[in-house]
Amino acid sequence: MSESAAATPEPSPETVAIAVEGLSKSFDGRMVVDHLTMRVMRGQIYGFLGPNGSGKTTTIRMLCGLLTPDSGSGTCLGLDIRTESRKIRERVGYMTQRFSLYQDLSVRENLEFVARLYGVPKPEQAAAAALERLGLAGRGRQLAGALSGGWKQRLALGACILPSPDLLLLDEPTAGVDPKARREFWAQIHDLAAEGLTVLVSTHYMDEAERCHEIAYIAYGRLLAQGTVASVIAASGLSTWTVEVKGAEGHAAGQVITALSRALGSRPGVDMVAPFGTQLHISGRDAAALEAAIAPFRADPKLTFRQDAPTLEDVFIDLMGRSKDELR
Numbered sequence: 580m581s582e583s584a585a586a587t588p589e590p591s592p593e594t595v596a597i598a599v600e601g602l603s604k605s606f607d608g609r610m611v612v613d614h615l616t617m618r619v620m621r622g623q624i625y626g627f628l629g630p631n632g633s634g635k636t637t638t639i640r641m642l643c644g645l646l647t648p649d650s651g652s653g654t655c656l657g658l659d660i661r662t663e664s665r666k667i668r669e670r671v672g673y674m675t676q677r678f679s680l681y682q683d684l685s686v687r688e689n690l691e692f693v694a695r696l697y698g699v700p701k702p703e704q705a706a707a708a709a710l711e712r713l714g715l716a717g718r719g720r721q722l723a724g725a726l727s728g729g730w731k732q733r734l735a736l737g738a739c740i741l742p743s744p745d746l747l748l749l750d751e752p753t754a755g756v757d758p759k760a761r762r763e764f765w766a767q768i769h770d771l772a773a774e775g776l777t778v779l780v781s782t783h784y785m786d787e788a789e790r791c792h793e794i795a796y797i798a799y800g801r802l803l804a805q806g807t808v809a810s811v812i813a814a815s816g817l818s819t820w821t822v823e824v825k826g827a828e829g830h831a832a833g834q835v836i837t838a839l840s841r842a843l844g845s846r847p848g849v850d851m852v853a854p855f856g857t858q859l860h861i862s863g864r865d866a867a868a869l870e871a872a873i874a875p876f877r878a879d880p881k882l883t884f885r886q887d888a889p890t891l892e893d894v895f896i897d898l899m900g901r902s903k904d905e906l907r
């Protein structure tokens with residue numbers, strides 16, 4: 580056992596919201612979740628990332644007992660995901676990708692309806708409290724169908740928290756929502772977590788991943804990285820350089836970057852090149868090989884090379900590429 584493993588004590592069960600081991604699920608003979616082990620602590624905002632079709636929704640559905648795993652076991656809120664799924668569902672708020680509200684009911688009526696559906700005591704007061712809590716008070720009479728995407732999502736979140744769940748499972752809650760509305764939505768999520776709610780949220784947005792306490796990255800059903808953003812970046816072992824074009828702007832700089840990108844992309848030691856406007860990001864897993872690859876270009880007086888910390892996006896693209904290589 581390593582020193583760090585020996586030094587990390589097992590958390591007490593009441594501090595753990597989700598603990599699953601070896602979860603697998605196949606559809607039509609194809610394994611879409613492959614021996615997934617993960618742990619989410621209570622009060623945490625846990626980000627779930629991965630390409631389309633990587634198994635995030637399937638995992639979420641197994642966690643709240645809507646789907647039975649083919650193999651593996653674990654608990655959600657201390658309850659067995661195989662045998663106590665009904666009890667789990669009573670304590671979980673699940674916002675699906677296709678969360679639908681009654682378009683021709685008002686915001687307030689939607690919330691009152693959900694409150695009644697879940698047997699929440701004093702549904703009218705509960706709906707009013709949810710309106711207040713989510714900054715929807717001024718929109719109570721507006722028809723849900725007339726809300727913009729961002730407000731709709733906020734209403735959907737309001738409906739999810741009405742029955743006072745202990746855990747929120749949010750499946751891409753901000754897909755297609757503009758940056759300002761996403762920011763406001765995330766402020767709500769942080770407020771809810773500060774009140775003690777655990778939040779597992781899937782997203783494709785890097786800025787949202789950076790707002791989570793911990794993240795997990797899943798590709799082809801396999802968990803490839805897990806931990807804080809800083810630890811996931813550190814564990815990637817990636818070396819990254821940024822190149823800028825001196826004395827040129829716009830189209831001219833773009834042409835230099837495109838040519839450089841083509842020239843570097845095929846060199847050994849370069850695992851990824853990505854243009855960002857008039858800059859080029861170059862990454863590699865072997866720092867020495869990467870330096871050797873860029874060495875001939877560093878003498879060019881038109882270019883400035885700067886060693887940089889890899890971004891989360893660099894790390895995910897690299898992980899994705901690696902898992903593809905493994906499957907070939």
Ligand SMILES: Nc1ncnc2c1ncn2[C@@H]1O[C@H](COP(=O)(O)OP(=O)(O)OP(=O)(O)O)[C@@H](O)[C@H]1O
Nearest residue numbers: 606607611629630631632633634635636637638751
């Ligand atoms: N009920 C089902 N029957 C057959 N195949 C399914 C079923 N549910 C999911 N799949 C398949 O399993 C794979 C994983 O899907 P899943 O929805 O879990 O991925 P995801 O990571 O949530 O994707 P996205 O980011 O696009 O939402 C996909 O190829 C999907 O088509």
